[in-house]
Amino acid sequence: MTEQLVFEKMERDPLHERVHRELRAAIIAARFEPGQKLTVRAISSAFGVSTMPVRAAFARLAAEKAVTALANGTISIPLLTREQFDELIELRMLLEGIATEKAARVISGEEIEALQQIAGELHEAAQANDADAYLRLNQQFKFTVFKAARAPALEDLIERLWLQIGPFMRHYAADIRGQLDTDRYDAVIAALRRADGRTARAAMEEDVAGGAAFLKRVAVFAETSAEPPAGK
């Protein structure tokens, strides 16, 4: 019998996935102007690839609603109205709250360890006023909790909401000094540790609400949903 050779995962990584990942990251990091139009050829030449991977990535991003497909097929960076923003926040509070409550019942010790670790780094980022790191760690913390809920479909819905609201996150970087409150993370961890779902949920909801309130003050919104997206 041939010996069992265990290799690292094959790292299959097609171009269209790489393009998708990078575009997605760029959108969340708000490296595009809201309302800006993205053309296949421009992006493909920027990546140094043909149009094919970009077209595939666009199709995926549009289905995820990370970008908006105009009526004529043009892709543009989403622009949110206040109403749309409010609805997304309301849904995030609901679903993230539920996920946190679920997590409290089934989270493992290792996962709580990981949360503790991230919370420590969050504290450092807050003291250093490093908004970028703070946002990244905040996302990491939250999705560690959501993953601990063992509810993949729920996690998927939450991720979808994050994608849609992502472009607005950059407004955090504007002026956030002193706004960074890391106590809530400790509260979440403490509640999760004693399986107190109710309290953990409340803390998580408060975090979403607080962030949203800040964003609503500094973000710029669309007057009205000017050009409705195409297709169904």
Place this chain on the structure above:
Amino acid sequence: MTEQLVFEKMERDPLHERVHRELRAAIIAARFEPGQKLTVRAISSAFGVSTMPVRAAFARLAAEKAVTALANGTISIPLLTREQFDELIELRMLLEGIATEKAARVISGEEIEALQQIAGELHEAAQANDADAYLRLNQQFKFTVFKAARAPALEDLIERLWLQIGPFMRHYAADIRGQLDTDRYDAVIAALRRADGRTARAAMEEDVAGGAAFLKRVAVFAETSAEPPAGK
């Protein structure tokens, strides 16, 4: 000044959208075997088009999780485990309930009229034991309610859940005689008419739960999530 000519909407309908629409309908109607692999070339020759529109449609469907993308990029019809099914149902009850409660506050007279009309046809379909028509009308009824909630992001999440659970709906057709209860629709309409969100929500949740209970008896599930999907 040239006279204002008003034309019907331009009906721009690219091939890849048509393919997407048809494939999506076929999946929901369960015209594919769960687990079945779909190849780009097979589908494209079946539609009589090149591979391009099919590739675009596949990318969209995969992002919508209406199909599963295997690790090597192959597209296959989703197979649900009992746990996955239960989670989707739980989320549907939650979100559809909330949407119904919202609708109760803002639904218009015309929309209630439309619901009444659909409920009438549902009654006929039930008496005729026409499962196909019943399912179609049931979907139409529900999404009329959801649309009335004026919460597009919420409606979008619900639609996503329907897409994932869609392939299982065909098991309804198996043996559903006498199971078709149209009273609930009247109850929903009555509650909506008097803006009684609580009652409307309860009736809608009951409908989801009832349908799910029936499906769990007759549907076939995957033993385990055999091959996990690729990408993120």
Place this chain on the structure above:
DNA sequence: TAAGCTATTTTGTGATCACTAATCTAGTCA
């Protein structure tokens, strides 16, 4: 100067070709 028309460019869309890596199929050897 501003509005309207035309020509050019750009863009999305679809088809076709090429390449590599799985996958399946025989065929062979122990």
Place this chain on the structure above:
DNA sequence: TGACTAGATTAGTGATCACAAAATAGCTTA
């Protein structure tokens, strides 16, 4: 007879070409 292997097939992925419609720029005209 069963397992391994080499050849053939089929798969996804990427690039390039072609075309029509939309957007833009530039020119003309009132």
